[in-house]
Amino acid sequence: MTHATANKPAWTRKHLLSINELSAEEILYLLDTAESFKEVSTRSVKKVPALRGRVVVTAFFEDSTRTRMSFTLAAQRLSADILDFSAKISSTSKGESLRDTARNIEAMGVDIMVVRHSAAGAPQNLTEVVDCCIINAGDGQHSHPTQGLLDLFTIRERKGRIAGLNVAIVGDIAHSRVARSDLRGLVKLGANVTLVGPPTLVPRSFEQLGARVTSHFDEILPEMDVINMLRIQQERITSSVFPSIREYIRLFGMNAERLKRCKPDVLIMHPGPVNRGKELAADVADGPNSSILRQVTNGLAVRMATLFLCQQAAMA
Amino acid sequence: MTHATANKPAWTRKHLLSINELSAEEILYLLDTAESFKEVSTRSVKKVPALRGRVVVTAFFEDSTRTRMSFTLAAQRLSADILDFSAKISSTSKGESLRDTARNIEAMGVDIMVVRHSAAGAPQNLTEVVDCCIINAGDGQHSHPTQGLLDLFTIRERKGRIAGLNVAIVGDIAHSRVARSDLRGLVKLGANVTLVGPPTLVPRSFEQLGARVTSHFDEILPEMDVINMLRIQQERITSSVFPSIREYIRLFGMNAERLKRCKPDVLIMHPGPVNRGKELAADVADGPNSSILRQVTNGLAVRMATLFLCQQAAMA
Amino acid sequence: MTHATANKPAWTRKHLLSINELSAEEILYLLDTAESFKEVSTRSVKKVPALRGRVVVTAFFEDSTRTRMSFTLAAQRLSADILDFSAKISSTSKGESLRDTARNIEAMGVDIMVVRHSAAGAPQNLTEVVDCCIINAGDGQHSHPTQGLLDLFTIRERKGRIAGLNVAIVGDIAHSRVARSDLRGLVKLGANVTLVGPPTLVPRSFEQLGARVTSHFDEILPEMDVINMLRIQQERITSSVFPSIREYIRLFGMNAERLKRCKPDVLIMHPGPVNRGKELAADVADGPNSSILRQVTNGLAVRMATLFLCQQAAMA
Numbered sequence: 001m002t003h004a005t006a007n008k009p010a011w012t013r014k015h016l017l018s019i020n021e022l023s024a025e026e027i028l029y030l031l032d033t034a035e036s037f038k039e040v041s042t043r044s045v046k047k048v049p050a051l052r053g054r055v056v057v058t059a060f061f062e063d064s065t066r067t068r069m070s071f072t073l074a075a076q077r078l079s080a081d082i083l084d085f086s087a088k089i090s091s092t093s094k095g096e097s098l099r100d101t102a103r104n105i106e107a108m109g110v111d112i113m114v115v116r117h118s119a120a121g122a123p124q125n126l127t128e129v130v131d132c133c134i135i136n137a138g139d140g141q142h143s144h145p146t147q148g149l150l151d152l153f154t155i156r157e158r159k160g161r162i163a164g165l166n167v168a169i170v171g172d173i174a175h176s177r178v179a180r181s182d183l184r185g186l187v188k189l190g191a192n193v194t195l196v197g198p199p200t201l202v203p204r205s206f207e208q209l210g211a212r213v214t215s216h217f218d219e220i221l222p223e224m225d226v227i228n229m230l231r232i233q234q235e236r237i238t239s240s241v242f243p244s245i246r247e248y249i250r251l252f253g254m255n256a257e258r259l260k261r262c263k264p265d266v267l268i269m270h271p272g273p274v275n276r277g278k279e280l281a282a283d284v285a286d287g288p289n290s291s292i293l294r295q296v297t298n299g300l301a302v303r304m305a306t307l308f309l310c311q312q313a314a315m316a
Numbered sequence: 317m318t319h320a321t322a323n324k325p326a327w328t329r330k331h332l333l334s335i336n337e338l339s340a341e342e343i344l345y346l347l348d349t350a351e352s353f354k355e356v357s358t359r360s361v362k363k364v365p366a367l368r369g370r371v372v373v374t375a376f377f378e379d380s381t382r383t384r385m386s387f388t389l390a391a392q393r394l395s396a397d398i399l400d401f402s403a404k405i406s407s408t409s410k411g412e413s414l415r416d417t418a419r420n421i422e423a424m425g426v427d428i429m430v431v432r433h434s435a436a437g438a439p440q441n442l443t444e445v446v447d448c449c450i451i452n453a454g455d456g457q458h459s460h461p462t463q464g465l466l467d468l469f470t471i472r473e474r475k476g477r478i479a480g481l482n483v484a485i486v487g488d489i490a491h492s493r494v495a496r497s498d499l500r501g502l503v504k505l506g507a508n509v510t511l512v513g514p515p516t517l518v519p520r521s522f523e524q525l526g527a528r529v530t531s532h533f534d535e536i537l538p539e540m541d542v543i544n545m546l547r548i549q550q551e552r553i554t555s556s557v558f559p560s561i562r563e564y565i566r567l568f569g570m571n572a573e574r575l576k577r578c579k580p581d582v583l584i585m586h587p588g589p590v591n592r593g594k595e596l597a598a599d600v601a602d603g604p605n606s607s608i609l610r611q612v613t614n615g616l617a618v619r620m621a622t623l624f625l626c627q628q629a630a631m632a
Numbered sequence: 633m634t635h636a637t638a639n640k641p642a643w644t645r646k647h648l649l650s651i652n653e654l655s656a657e658e659i660l661y662l663l664d665t666a667e668s669f670k671e672v673s674t675r676s677v678k679k680v681p682a683l684r685g686r687v688v689v690t691a692f693f694e695d696s697t698r699t700r701m702s703f704t705l706a707a708q709r710l711s712a713d714i715l716d717f718s719a720k721i722s723s724t725s726k727g728e729s730l731r732d733t734a735r736n737i738e739a740m741g742v743d744i745m746v747v748r749h750s751a752a753g754a755p756q757n758l759t760e761v762v763d764c765c766i767i768n769a770g771d772g773q774h775s776h777p778t779q780g781l782l783d784l785f786t787i788r789e790r791k792g793r794i795a796g797l798n799v800a801i802v803g804d805i806a807h808s809r810v811a812r813s814d815l816r817g818l819v820k821l822g823a824n825v826t827l828v829g830p831p832t833l834v835p836r837s838f839e840q841l842g843a844r845v846t847s848h849f850d851e852i853l854p855e856m857d858v859i860n861m862l863r864i865q866q867e868r869i870t871s872s873v874f875p876s877i878r879e880y881i882r883l884f885g886m887n888a889e890r891l892k893r894c895k896p897d898v899l900i901m902h903p904g905p906v907n908r909g910k911e912l913a914a915d916v917a918d919g920p921n922s923s924i925l926r927q928v929t930n931g932l933a934v935r936m937a938t939l940f941l942c943q944q945a946a947m948a
Contacts, residue, residue, distance in 0.1 A: 109393075399701060424929070
C-alpha cells in the first residue's frame with residue numbers, strides 16, 4: 001500500500017464504474033491492495049473481518065454465474081453478509097423501475113450493490129438515486145472494470161510490470177466490454193496495445209484510444225509479450241463479413257502452431273469460458289503459457305480489494 | 317421492552333400467523349422490540365448474535381423476492397444460518413405433500429420456517445405437524461402479519477402514536493391480505509380506519525371489523541392522518557365494474573392535486589412495489605409525505621423482532 | 633473415534649465417490665464421527681468451527697433440493713462458507729466442458745465440491761482434473777454414498793448393530809443408486825441383504841454382489857429386521873412387465889396389513905420423498921416402525937462427518 005500519501009488517501013471512490021475514470025495511481029493502489037488480499041487466500045482460514053456486518057447484494061439483471069460467484073466468494077472472504085437479487089428482466093429493465101428496485105434494495109440496509117446489466121450506463125445511473133456503493137460487474141458493451149483489473153493484476157504478476165509490454169487483444173473488439181476495459185487500463189499503465197481482428201469487428205476508430213489496429217494476426221505474433229484471446233460470440237462472427245467460423249478461426253485462432261512463432265514466455269490470456277478448439281486450442285489453453293485459471297484466482301483478490309476499498313471510501 | 321410484567325412474559329408465541337391473534341399489548345411489545353433492533357442497523361457492524369447457530373428456512377411456495385430478501389437480511393443480522401427452499405408449486409401445493417415437505421425440512425434441524433403460500437391457512441396448517449416456529453410471510457388473501465406490523469411501526473414512528481389517528485386504506489380491499497392485516501392491527505390499537513374503493517372491491521361487510529367503508533375518496537381526504545395506497549392488480553380492477561384502469565385512477569389514485577387537499581403532514585404509505593403513475597403519482601411517491609422506503613427499512617427491524625421473539629418463546 | 637490406530641489415520645480419503653471403495657473400518661469410523669457430530673445438533677448453538685474459512689460449493693448438475701439442502705446445512709454447521717452453483721445442463725453436461733467448469737470453480741479457492749450429476753462416474757472423472765475434495769452427491773444410477781451411509785447410521789442407531797441383521801430393499805433395484813449404495817455398505821458390514829421386486833427390476837446378477845434376490849415379498853416379511861422401501865418411479869414401473877401401478881403396489885407396497893406379518897420392531901426405511909399410498913401406506917410412514925424423518929436428521933450428521941473427514945485428509 002505504497003501509493004498513498006500523507007495528505008490524500010490513495011482511494012476515495014465509493015463506486016467502481018469503469019477503468020476510464022481511474023488514474024494510473026488508483027489502479028496501482030487497487031492492484032497492491034489485491035496483492036495483500038491474495039495472501040489471505042493462502043491461509044487455512046481464508047477470511048478477514050474487514051466487511052463483517054456489512055451487506056453486499058449481487059444484483060445481476062443479466063446472467064453470469066462465474067462473475068457472480070467470484071463476487072460472492074470475495075464478499076464471504078471479507079466476512080460480509082451476501083444476498084443475491086435475481087431479477088426478471090421484464091420487470092426491471094426499464095429506467096424508472098430499475099431505479100425503484102435499487103432504492104428498495106438499499107432501503108433494506110444494503111452497503112454495496114454489485115450490478116450487472118445489459119444496458120451500458122445502468123450502474124452509473126443508479127449512483128444518482130442510491131447512497132450505497134455501486135460496483136459495475138459488466139454493463140452492456142461499455143465496461144467490466146473488475147475483469148480489466150484482474151487482467152492487469154495477472155499481467156503484472158507474471159511479467160513483473162505492465163509499462164512497455166506489447167499486448168495484443170484478439171477478437172470481436174467492437175462488442176466487447178472486456179476489450180474496452182483492458183485497453184483503457186493497459187494504455188493508462190503504459191503498455192503498447194494492439195487490437196487484432198477483422199476490420200468489421202475492430203474499427204479503426206479504436207486508434208483514438210491509443211491502440212494500434214490490425215487484421216494480420218500472424219505478423220504481430222513474434223513481438224507480443226501478452227496475447228488476450230476474446231471469446232467468440234458465434235452469432236456475431238457469422239453476421240460479419242466472414243463466410244464461416246472455420247475461416248475466422250483460421251485467421252484469428254490461437255493454436256500450437258501460432259504459439260511457436262511467439263516469444264517463448266508469451267502470456268496467453270482468456271476471460272473465460274473458453275470455446276476450446278475455436279478461438280483457443282485446448283493444448284494452448286492448458287499449457288504453461290496460459291494464465292486462464294490464474295485469472296480466475298486473481299479475480300477473487302481483485303474483487304476483495306474493490307469491495308473493501310469502496311466500502312472504506314463510503315465510510316470516510 | 318416496557319410491557320412485560322414480573323409474572324408473565326410479554327411474548328409467549330412461537331408462531332406468528334396473523335395479527336388477529338395478537339393483543340394490543342403483544343403488538344406494542346413487538347414494536348418496542350423492533351425499535352431496539354432498528355438501532356442495530358445504525359451500527360457499523362450491523363449484527364447481533366441473538367440467533368447464532370439457529371437455522372432459518374425461507375419456504376416461499378409463492379414468489380416474493382422483496383419479502384424473502386427482507387426476512388433473509390433480518391435473519392443474517394441476527395447471525396442465524398439461512399437457507400432458501402424454493403419449491404415448485406406443482407409438487408407441494410396439495411395438503412399432505414406440503415405437510416410432508418415441512419416435516420422433512422424440520423427434520424434437517426430447522427428452528428424457524430418463514431412460509432409464504434397461496435392458500436389461506438397454510439402456515440397455520442403446518443403448526444399442527446412441526447415443532448419449529450412458523451412465521452407467516454403471506455398466505456393467500458388471508459394475512460401478512462409482518463407487513464401489518466411494519467406499517468404500524470412506521471405510523472407510530474412518524475406520528476408518535478396510533479390511537480385516535482384517522483387512517484384510510486385505499487384500493488382492492490377485498491382481495492388484499494395487507495389491508496386485512498393493517499385493518500386488524502389499527503383497530504386493535506385504537507385508530508379510526510376508513511376503507512376506500514369501489515363497492516365491488518370494498519364490501520360493506522368490512523364494517524363488522526370496525527372500519528368505515530366509502531367509495532368517495534375525495535370527501536375523506538381532509539380528515540386523514542395516514543393514507544395507505546394499495547397496489548393495483550390490473551386484472552382485478554378491469555374484471556370489476558370499472559370500464560378501465562384510467563377511470564379507476566381518476567377516482568382512487570393519489571396524486572399531487574389530491575395531496576393538496578390533505579393535511580400538510582399526512583403520511584402516504586404503500587406496501588410496494590409501486591405502479592408509478594397509477595395508484596400513486598411519482599412525485600407523491602418520492603415526496604416528503606411518502607414513507608415508502610422507510611416502510612422497507614422498518615420491515616427489517618420488525619422481522620428481526622419477529623424472528624427473535626418467536627425463537628425465544630420456543631426455547632422457553 | 634475408536635477405530636484409528638497409532639500408526640495410520642483411520643480416514644485418508646479426500647474424496648468420497650462411492651461406498652464400494654470404503655473398507656468396513658472406514659465406514660465405521662465415518663459413522664462414529666457422524667455420531668459425535670449428531671451431538672452438535674442438540675446444542676442451542678448448533679455450530680462448530682471445524683471448517684471456518686473453508687469454501688464448499690454445491691455443484692448440482694441434476695436437481696435435488698433435499699440433498700442440496702442437507703449438504704448446505706451440514707456445511708453451515710461446520711462454519712464453512714457455502715455457494716451454490718446451479719448449472720444449466722446444456723452448457724456443462726459434456727465431458728470436457730464439465731471438467732472446465734470444475735477447474736474454474738476450483739480456481740476461485742474452493743475446498744470442497746459436492747457434485748450431483750446424471751452421468752455415472754462424473755464425480756470420479758473430476759478428481760482427475762481438480763485438487764479440491766470431491767463429494768459424490770449422486771451420479772446417475774451408480775452411487776449415492778452419503779445416502780448409503782445415513783441408512784447404515786440409522787440402522788445401527790435403531791438396532792445397535794448391522795452385522796447379522798436381515799435387511800430387505802424393495803423396489804426398482806436395477807435403476808437405483810440408493811439400492812446399490814445400501815447393498816454395498818450392508819454387505820461389507822455383515823448384514824444379510826434380500827433384494828425384492830419384479831425380475832425385470834431386480835436382475836439375478838445382483839446375487840454376485842452378495843445379495844439374495846426374490847420377487848416374493850410376502851414370503852420374506854417375517855424374517856426381516858429392516859425393510860427399505862424405494863421410491864416408485866412411475867414411468868419405470870409401467871414400462872416394465874407390469875400392467876399397472878396398482879398391480880405393482882399390490883405385490884410390492886408396504887402397508888398396515890403387511891406390517892402385521894413383520895417382526896414387531898421391524899424398521900421401515902425410505903429415502904424420501906415418499907409417494908404416500910403407493911410404495912408406502914401413510915399410516916406406516918407415520919407409524920412407530922418408520923425411520924423416515926430420522927434418516928433425514930441423520931443425513932445431516934453423516935454429511936458433516938463426510939465434509940469434515942475429507943477436508944482433514946486433504947490438509948494432511
